[in-house]
Amino acid sequence: MSCDRPITALSSLPTCPHCHSSVLKGHYDLSGLDRHQWIQTLRQRPPSLWRYQELLPALKPQHRVTLGEGYTPLVPALRLGAAWGANHVYLKDERQNPTGSFKDRQATVALSILKARGVQRLVLASTGNVGIAYAAYGSRAGIATTIFFPQDVPPEKVRETQVYGSTVVQLPKNYDETKVAAAQFAQAEGWFLDQGVKGFAGVESMKTMAFEIAEQLGWRSPDWYIQGVSGGLGPIGVAKGFEELLALGLVDKVPALGLIQTAGCDPLVQAWKAGAAEVTAIDHPKTTILPLATGNPGVSYPILKALLDRHGGAMTTVTDEVAFDTLRRVAGQEGISVEPATAVAIAGTLDLIDQGIIAPHETVIINCSGHTYPVSQAILDRRQLKAN
Numbered sequence: 562m563s564c565d566r567p568i569t570a571l572s573s574l575p576t577c578p579h580c581h582s583s584v585l586k587g588h589y590d591l592s593g594l595d596r597h598q599w600i601q602t603l604r605q606r607p608p609s610l611w612r613y614q615e616l617l618p619a620l621k622p623q624h625r626v627t628l629g630e631g632y633t634p635l636v637p638a639l640r641l642g643a644a645w646g647a648n649h650v651y652l653k654d655e656r657q658n659p660t661g662s663f664k665d666r667q668a669t670v671a672l673s674i675l676k677a678r679g680v681q682r683l684v685l686a687s688t689g690n691v692g693i694a695y696a697a698y699g700s701r702a703g704i705a706t707t708i709f710f711p712q713d714v715p716p717e718k719v720r721e722t723q724v725y726g727s728t729v730v731q732l733p734k735n736y737d738e739t740k741v742a743a744a745q746f747a748q749a750e751g752w753f754l755d756q757g758v759k760g761f762a763g764v765e766s767m768k769t770m771a772f773e774i775a776e777q778l779g780w781r782s783p784d785w786y787i788q789g790v791s792g793g794l795g796p797i798g799v800a801k802g803f804e805e806l807l808a809l810g811l812v813d814k815v816p817a818l819g820l821i822q823t824a825g826c827d828p829l830v831q832a833w834k835a836g837a838a839e840v841t842a843i844d845h846p847k848t849t850i851l852p853l854a855t856g857n858p859g860v861s862y863p864i865l866k867a868l869l870d871r872h873g874g875a876m877t878t879v880t881d882e883v884a885f886d887t888l889r890r891v892a893g894q895e896g897i898s899v900e901p902a903t904a905v906a907i908a909g910t911l912d913l914i915d916q917g918i919i920a921p922h923e924t925v926i927i928n929c930s931g932h933t934y935p936v937s938q939a940i941l942d943r944r945q946l947k948a949n
Contacts, residue, residue: 662931671762771802784923821909
């Protein structure tokens with residue numbers, strides 16, 4: 562478990578010096594922040610995640626590496642909600658970020674911190690969206706990036722990363738194995754290894770979704786926040802954001818978390834349903850949805866379990882086939898083309914409604930984490946194969 566002791570934003574430590582957790586969280590002095598004045602100030606700031614600068618790492622303006630990310634819209638899922646008998650379902654449309662996914666939040670905070678620290682080269686492993694985001698923001702920051710991809714990443718995502726000038730290494734391995742290879746390479750070269758959403762920037766950036774959701778709902782919390790998860794650390798950041806707003810008196814609760822995994826790679830769900838204290842890794846994930854193919858989520862499960870115990874929530878799985886059917890349904894009924902990981906979250910929401918876990922009157926926010934476009938050919942090929 563994370564001890565939650567303060568960590569400086571510019572620390573080079575990969576783990577907490579106190580508890581050795583790799584999940585690093587920032588702490589902010591909220592006592593001097595007047596919430597009423599802060600709300601008035603926000604109304605005068607540009608619509609980006611950096612509008613919440615008082616609750617983000619303290620960085621000089623010249624160190625901020627930004628492309629105008631954040632403050633994405635909440636889109637009512639009108640036809641889907643009506644079909645489900647749920648009247649308050651919204652998609653947090655993260656496709657509207659500069660490179661088309663919610664990983665731009667992580668990239669802007671991470672690359673800004675690295676620029677302030679004077680880092681010149683970084684290495685990370687990715688299944689696509691993180692690599693694209695870091696390549697774009699690395700280019701803007703003047704930081705050379707080397708991206709390690711596992712074998713099944715769609716070529717469109719690889720090519721987009723290369724357009725930004727990143728060095729790409731694609732290996733005949735799964736994602737967990739690729740992460741190990743990237744870490745070994747970074748150590749051998751003496752380059753900075755980005756820990757992804759586990760690092761300080763990951764948790765601190767993802768909480769900005771909570772700030773935006775609360776503001777867009779008129780400074781109230783939804784009843785549920787839903788996301789398709791792999792390691793599951795994104796919702797940890799979102800929950801932290803709502804906890805900070807609760808401490809400020811701006812909302813009255815932290816929403817329940819709905820965490821959805823694919824049936825072919827569901828170590829978090831298996832552990833939670835068994836009431837286990839620790840997660841058992843899945844050595845060979847059986848899913849074609851690579852962003853959710855982390856067989857070993859590591860340190861996240863105890864933190865997520867504690868959040869669900871404290872604030873409520875549930876975990877469930879959906880099959881790849883159901884996810885792809887849902888993807889086409891969302892595009893055809895709502896005019897919103899989403900990535901498969903988002904389709905997992907949407908299909909899982911319906912499952913939770915069908916189980917009676919989510920009530921029809923509750924307000925539900927689904928993280929629409931990315932766009933179909935980078936994997937559209939693979940999706941169309943899959944549909945063609947099914948038709949034949």
